[in-house]
Amino acid sequence: MSFIPNTDTDRTAMLEEVGVGSMAELFHDVPVEHRFPRIDLPAPLSEQEVLRELDGLSRKNADCGAAPCFLGAGAYRHFIPSVVDFVLSRSEFATAYTPYQPEISQGTLQAIFEYQSMIARLTGMEVSNASHYDGATSTAEAVIMTLNVAQGARRGVILSAGVHPQYRAVVRTYTQGMKLSVVGDDADRSVEELAGMCNSSTACVVVQNPDFFGRIISPPALTALASKVHACGALLVAAVNPVSLGVLAPPGDLGVDVAVGEGQALGNTLSFGGPYLGFFAFRREHVRKSSGRIAGETVDRTGRRGFVFTLSTREQHIRREKATSNICTNQSLNALAAAVYLASLGPRGLQKVAELCWHKAHYAAQGIARVRGYNVDTSEFFHEFVVHCPIPADEINRRLFQRHGIIGGYPLSSEFPDRKNEMLLCCTEMNGREEIDLLVKALSEVGNA
Amino acid sequence: MEHKVDQKVRYSKTHEWVRVEGGEAVIGISDYAQDKLSDIVYVELPPAGKELKAGAACMVIESVKAAEEVFAPVSGSVIGRNEALEKNPELVNTDPFGQGWLVRVKLAAPAEAASLMDAAAYTSYCAAL
Numbered sequence: 040m041s042f043i044p045n046t047d048t049d050r051t052a053m054l055e056e057v058g059v060g061s062m063a064e065l066f067h068d069v070p071v072e073h074r075f076p077r078i079d080l081p082a083p084l085s086e087q088e089v090l091r092e093l094d095g096l097s098r099k100n101a102d103c104g105a106a107p108c109f110l111g112a113g114a115y116r117h118f119i120p121s122v123v124d125f126v127l128s129r130s131e132f133a134t135a136y137t138p139y140q141p142e143i144s145q146g147t148l149q150a151i152f153e154y155q156s157m158i159a160r161l162t163g164m165e166v167s168n169a170s171h172y173d174g175a176t177s178t179a180e181a182v183i184m185t186l187n188v189a190q191g192a193r194r195g196v197i198l199s200a201g202v203h204p205q206y207r208a209v210v211r212t213y214t215q216g217m218k219l220s221v222v223g224d225d226a227d228r229s230v231e232e233l234a235g236m237c238n239s240s241t242a243c244v245v246v247q248n249p250d251f252f253g254r255i256i257s258p259p260a261l262t263a264l265a266s267k268v269h270a271c272g273a274l275l276v277a278a279v280n281p282v283s284l285g286v287l288a289p290p291g292d293l294g295v296d297v298a299v300g301e302g303q304a305l306g307n308t309l310s311f312g313g314p315y316l317g318f319f320a321f322r323r324e325h326v327r328k329s330s331g332r333i334a335g336e337t338v339d340r341t342g343r344r345g346f347v348f349t350l351s352t353r354e355q356h357i358r359r360e361k362a363t364s365n366i367c368t369n370q371s372l373n374a375l376a377a378a379v380y381l382a383s384l385g386p387r388g389l390q391k392v393a394e395l396c397w398h399k400a401h402y403a404a405q406g407i408a409r410v411r412g413y414n415v416d417t418s419e420f421f422h423e424f425v426v427h428c429p430i431p432a433d434e435i436n437r438r439l440f441q442r443h444g445i446i447g448g449y450p451l452s453s454e455f456p457d458r459k460n461e462m463l464l465c466c467t468e469m470n471g472r473e474e475i476d477l478l479v480k481a482l483s484e485v486g487n488a
Numbered sequence: 489m490e491h492k493v494d495q496k497v498r499y500s501k502t503h504e505w506v507r508v509e510g511g512e513a514v515i516g517i518s519d520y521a522q523d524k525l526s527d528i529v530y531v532e533l534p535p536a537g538k539e540l541k542a543g544a545a546c547m548v549i550e551s552v553k554a555a556e557e558v559f560a561p562v563s564g565s566v567i568g569r570n571e572a573l574e575k576n577p578e579l580v581n582t583d584p585f586g587q588g589w590l591v592r593v594k595l596a597a598p599a600e601a602a603s604l605m606d607a608a609a610y611t612s613y614c615a616a617l
Contacts, residue, residue, distance in 0.1 A: 190532075190534070190535055192535060327530055327532070358548075358550065358555040359555070361548055361555045361557075
């Protein structure tokens, strides 16, 4: 079958229209030697041969399924129960695009509704939307929501330097041209200092907990920040790690108004950085200023349970250019993975995962702190911490991998050029004791200048 | 359908009404406007203290069909908001000239209201639409 659907008659008509007699004349300006170039390709391969070739190429990758891996910095490797992939692979879920006639897809709506319910419970918030693209876009949408709550009267955004650098960059990208003052992240400020920056033009303060460097903001400190922010008439946005909520107090209990974050850690694979999902939960009073879409549970006229899109039509079909956000796209399949993951673990299971992460990371930190030449940040942390190395972190990583087959941590110099010798190390339940011991021993060996 | 017209208020071409009470005024939308909007689900009132400018958009009313801007029929600063609309936005549908009022303002230019249509003029204006 020809992929160019023109008939000879069509072509003749078109050639006549542009005033040339033939195809050859049409391409007259292309030098002869370039008209039909010989493309030097190897001989064709059979499917079996292609697979062998690709398999060989893929084996050149060091994947974290095979090598011990201590990378985190916003994307986390966790154990994913088989049931997650099983449910995701069902064709009803795997192939369905955003339901434009949503109520016909009751299963999709119910999945979103259950995801929302679990996120709301996990974060201690009253409402969750159906999700955004990732943690960064959720954070940016949260900032925009606080501007809308203030009905344009407040243009100040205070960002903590502890918020993931990429999230901060996306906040700035999303809000460019809105004439905002986005400040606060030029220095590592305490929550007290951030609270002190609040004034009558502040729309929101954004913190991350645990922050990008792994540090935990204590519940009393976060609560105190929330009340100072509220006293200014502003709102508190917190980007949180959902797995950490297995052991940490939910942000909703600590006065946070909008809880957002990267949902990848909940049942989603690392997948080279995406697609992920951003969760977005908040207090009910702000529902009219929220972004995205929200699925709701209702009853039909005979009293049977059913699901509807409660708040999407409003953005796309009713408010249109007056909408508070025009992103109604959600990451349904990723959100479903999060929901199935949470459902299969249950509250107790999530707590166990979080405890394992905490213990393994602290075991690693204690071991590394004893190695000559290394220092570990002493702040309270969850499953990630900053290590000060005797030589540049990039070099440590190179040697760890080449000599020991270990994928090391995240070199902070990638985002902070003056922090060459520091790396962010992460442990999850996936890191066995032996590989942590191996890392500690290897660090001691690779740390020599 | 026949629309109610309050005889004691003045009307703008964009279907807002204003009832002057001394140096203050109450603002709402007409029965015609609420009927065209159909079921109202949300009224985004301006914050107290906001300065409204005659003819400029000052809030958004959202119905199941559309989100429409409300234009201030007169200039003035917001001194009262109909907080009942937060829980019961449908009051704008059921009683647009009464319990469905939107905001109360302190008039900046009391003479402005005189240039708006009276009930008779508004009735024929709507009839011609």
